[in-house]
Amino acid sequence: MRTAYSVETVRSAERSLMARLPEGALMQRAAAGLAAACAQLLGRVYGRRIVLLVGSGDNGGDALYAGARLARRGAGVTAVLLAAGRAHASGLAALRRAGGSVTGTGPAEELIRRADLVVDGIVGIGGKGGLRPDAALLAESVERSGAAVVAVDLPSGVDADTGEVPGAAVRADLTVTFGTHKPGLLIDPAREYAGSVRLVDIGLELPDGPDLEALQHADVARLLPVPGAESDKYRRGVVGIAAGSARYPGAAVLAVAGALRGGAGAVRYVGPAGDAVLARFPETLVSDKGPKQAGRVQAWVVGPGAGDDAPVVAEVLAADVPVLVDADGLRLAGRDAVRGRTAPTLMTPHAGEAAALLGVSREEVERARLVSVRELAGRYGATVLLKGSTTLVADSGGGAVRVNSTGTSWLATAGSGDVLSGLAGSLLAAGLPALDAGSVAAYLHGLAGRYAADGAPMGAHDLAETIPEAWRDVRD
Template identity: 85%
Template sequence: MRTAYSVEMVRAAERELMARLPDGVLMQRAAAGLAAACADVLGRVYGRRVVLLVGSGDNGADALYAGARLARRGAGVTAVLLAPDRTHPEALAALRRAGGRTVPGADAEEPLRRADLVVDGIVGIGGTGGLRPDAAALVDVIGETRAAVVAVDLPSGVEADTGEVHGSAVRADLTVTFGAHKPGLLVDPAREYAGSVRLVDIGLAFPGEAELEALQHADVARLLPVPAAESDKYRRGVVGIAAGSSRYPGAAVLAVAGALRGGAGAVRYVGPAGDAVLARFPETLVSTGTPEQAGRVQAWVVGPGAGDDADAVAAVLGTDVPVLVDADGLRLADRDAVRARRAPTLLTPHAGEAAALLGVAREEVEGARLRAVRELAERYAATVLLKGSTTLVASPGDGPVRVNPTGTGWLATAGSGDVLSGLAGSLLAAGLDALDAGSVGAYLHGLAGRRAADGAPVGAHDVAEAVREAWRDVTD
């Protein structure tokens, strides 16, 4: 499992380690890893032009020490000093001894335009509130060059703990981060500024909980339900789907498609789209009554394409089994009814739906996704899966938020979320808790989207068909 830690925890771990090491050892470890990464990006170091953007903090010092290593290998290294009177003196001396030169920020444009590589050491992990005007001007120049950009620890201008970006920020091709991932490297909008991320182990230890977790194949494989020899369809779990309407019968079909591939033994459908569901999936157990009359289930999915069927939403929320609420169900669900539930509840909004639930603009949710998903989880006393460019899953309380590392932009297609709802709901019925069902569902859904699209447009039904291959990929 990949983990990310808050700035406070990273600094505490650094202090604890530095107390046991000679002065400067930790910074030299970071600089060695940074220099090696820069050399990999350059391919050939000798004769290449490297520009270091150096602020007053430790990131600037890391850049200077790494620049000294590159200069000793024959690179022409120029350090742009944004705060000359507060530059790390030992690191600056090391660069000059290695043959590097320095220029003030006002003279940065000419070396930047000639650079093969730019190393961003402007602001460290404690930076908040955006870049100052002089640094922002350099970011604009970088964007006009063909130089590769390597960020030190995280791109300057993004906030490490939240993933928020206020104004200009460096867009890196590679971010070299030390000791642990920072939340902003895994969550949009900051994630898109980080490029590829390389973690350099500098010996930090973290006794406390991570801020973020990202499942990987092995984690998902351990959580996936596997039928035993004595299993029957009811022991494997039955998921109920209350979805679709005369206007949106396809939502019901797609939710059932996802549910059939999610590990439960049977799928019950309740709603007005029964004929469409049976035509596509004759194995579905279709009921013409209400959710209360459908028979025993281990979990419910309610809301996809439901229109204004508030009665179905209320009936499902009144049950004592796990419930996933999506799409129209989010609009129709009574918050007090959700909070009063004792069985697990999983809400799966996209940014627009989350904004409506929070009473804010969609842009506010998209700009602060981590804050939004945590607030929704607390407000509704439920687990929340916030869909989007980085899908986040949060439960109430102070535990880690899960961030999904799979997916593709081609998943932004009509009906894709209905498939995810059915898939995650089936995992609920198979016995996973809400956090795991949402996380594993998002992981498989993202993998299936990649497989189905393969770099080309894809439909939601294609994603559902690809879930089986994604499942096999994880368990192989």
């Protein structure tokens, strides 16, 4: 599992470590890892032209020391100082001793245009509020250049704690981060600026309880429900699907598909799309008597394509089993009805639905995704899965937010979210806590999307059919 910690936690760990090390040793560790990453990216160091963009913070010092190492290997290294009087003095001296040169921002654009590699050491993890005008101009020059770009710890201009990008920012091909991931490296929109991320171990001792967690194959494999020798369809979990309408019968079909492919022992469907569901999945248990009369279930999914059927949403929310609320259900479920539940609730909005629930603009949610998912979870007393290019899952009780980026842009297709709802609902029915059910479902859904698309357009029905392939990949 990858973890990410806040700036405050990282700073505290750095201070503790520096107190036990010789002066400058921690920066040298970081610089060594940074230089090695730059060299690997370049392939050949000798004769290459490298420009360091150096601010006044410690990451400017990291860049200078790394530049000195590269200069000793034969690279032509020039440091562009944004604050000449406040640049790291020892790092500057090391660069000059190694044969590197130093300049102000005047000739920076031409230097960047001719560079093979630009190292972004403008602003460190403590930067807030976006880049200043002179730094923003450099970021624009970097964007126009054909140089490879390596960011020191995180790209300048992004918020390390929230992933927000309030203005111009450096767009890196590679970010070399030290000690631990920072939340902004894993969350959009900042994640898009980070490129590939390489973690360099510098010996930080970090506490339990990170701010962010990202599941990996081994974590998901441990959580996947697997039937035992004594299992039957009821012990494996029965999920109820209250979805679809005369206008949107396909939503019901796709939610049932996700549930069946997600390991449910049986699926009970309630709604007006029973004929369409049975035509595609004859194994579904269909009822037209409403959720209370549908039979026993271990979890419910309500909302996909449901239109304005508020009574059904209210009936499902009154059930004393875990409930996943999606799509129209989010619009119809009142906050008090959700907060009053004693069984777990998993809400799965996209940015537009989250904005409506929070009473803000969609742009505000997309700009501050981490803040938004935490606010929603706290306001509704539920686990919230905020869909997007990086999906976030937050519990109402706080703790680490889960982040998932296994998906593909081809998942932006009608019905994809309905499949996710059924998949997550089946995991709830199997007994997974809401945080795990949402996280595992997002992971499998993203993997399945990659396999189904394989670089070309796909439909949601293709996605559902590929979930078993993603499941096997994780298990194997």
